[in-house]
Amino acid sequence: MTTTETKPGALEFTTGDGVRIAYRFEGADDKPVLLLANSIATSMDMWEGQAARLTEHFRLLRYDYRGHGGSDTPEGPYSLDRLGRDVVELLDALRIERVHFLGLSLGGIVAQWMAIYAPERIDRLVLSNTASHLGPTEQWEGLIAAVLQPDSMPEIAEMFMKNWFPASMRKLDHPIVESFRAMVLATRPQGIAGSWAAIRDMDMRRTASLIDRPTLVIAGEQDPVTLPEHGELLAQTIPGAELIVLPTAHLPNVELESAFLEAVTEFLRRL
Numbered sequence: 412m413t414t415t416e417t418k419p420g421a422l423e424f425t426t427g428d429g430v431r432i433a434y435r436f437e438g439a440d441d442k443p444v445l446l447l448a449n450s451i452a453t454s455m456d457m458w459e460g461q462a463a464r465l466t467e468h469f470r471l472l473r474y475d476y477r478g479h480g481g482s483d484t485p486e487g488p489y490s491l492d493r494l495g496r497d498v499v500e501l502l503d504a505l506r507i508e509r510v511h512f513l514g515l516s517l518g519g520i521v522a523q524w525m526a527i528y529a530p531e532r533i534d535r536l537v538l539s540n541t542a543s544h545l546g547p548t549e550q551w552e553g554l555i556a557a558v559l560q561p562d563s564m565p566e567i568a569e570m571f572m573k574n575w576f577p578a579s580m581r582k583l584d585h586p587i588v589e590s591f592r593a594m595v596l597a598t599r600p601q602g603i604a605g606s607w608a609a610i611r612d613m614d615m616r617r618t619a620s621l622i623d624r625p626t627l628v629i630a631g632e633q634d635p636v637t638l639p640e641h642g643e644l645l646a647q648t649i650p651g652a653e654l655i656v657l658p659t660a661h662l663p664n665v666e667l668e669s670a671f672l673e674a675v676t677e678f679l680r681r682l
């Protein structure tokens with residue numbers, strides 16, 4: 412497998428089905444690898460503010476989902492199996508045996524898949540603002556149809572901002588909110604539609620009980636997308652999982668950065 416540099420610091424590899432996936436490695440190579448997976452409609456830049464503090468303890472591996480950021484955008488719906496295999500193939504390409512995996516929202520869905528189907532690649536797991544099932548199907552069908560309409564993106568971006576940030580941050584034209592809006596607007600509608608299909612079709616409410624990796628679940632008290640109840644269910648289903656509920660909406664990594672990073676690093680570095 413060859414890797415190619417696309418933009419400074421970002422590399423790419425090609426998956427078994429011919430899709431170029433962009434990724435980035437940061438930090439000292441003697442530290443444990445921490446793989447980060449994103450919320451839908453964002454790129455690996457969504458972790459930019461947290462990267463410096465995380466590299467104090469970890470070698471960070473970030474990547475862009477197919478259909479997002481610097482990765483290719485195949486047509487049609489994506490399956491969760493395919494999104495999971497993209498990660499397995501990325502680790503294979505980099506010859507990395509095991510990682511800690513921190514996934515937020517769709518990232519937490521991919522992280523659950525990895526811990527169920529490729530547990531030998533996972534050391535510890537952090538599942539933030541995510542769920543093992545998100546219904547109803549019709550909601551995702553409606554969103555997929557809407558995002559594929561011409562000129563849909565400004566309205567779709569506004570929907571994400573309302574779901575992801577509290578009104579207090581949105582009112583102030585907060586630079587973080589605007590940077591996330593820009594990330595959404597830079598995402599191809601097909602990438603969002605393809606990934607929503609993976610969320611529509613997934614149901615790990617039973618299989619999550621097979622996860623045997625040490626797991627921290629983080630939920631947001633005011634998260635309107637992945638509700639605190641979703642986090643509670645995950646923590647009850649995964650044997651031995653711990654649950655922290657933070658007073659945030661959907662993106663605690665940026666809304667309450669210090670508390671989020673403290674929870675993550677304390678859990679991942681615990682002996």
Ligand SMILES: O=C(O)CCC(=O)CC(=O)O
Nearest residue numbers: 450451516517571574636
């Ligand atoms: O944010 C995600 O990764 C999945 C949830 C979603 O697409 C709906 C939303 O964020 O509003």
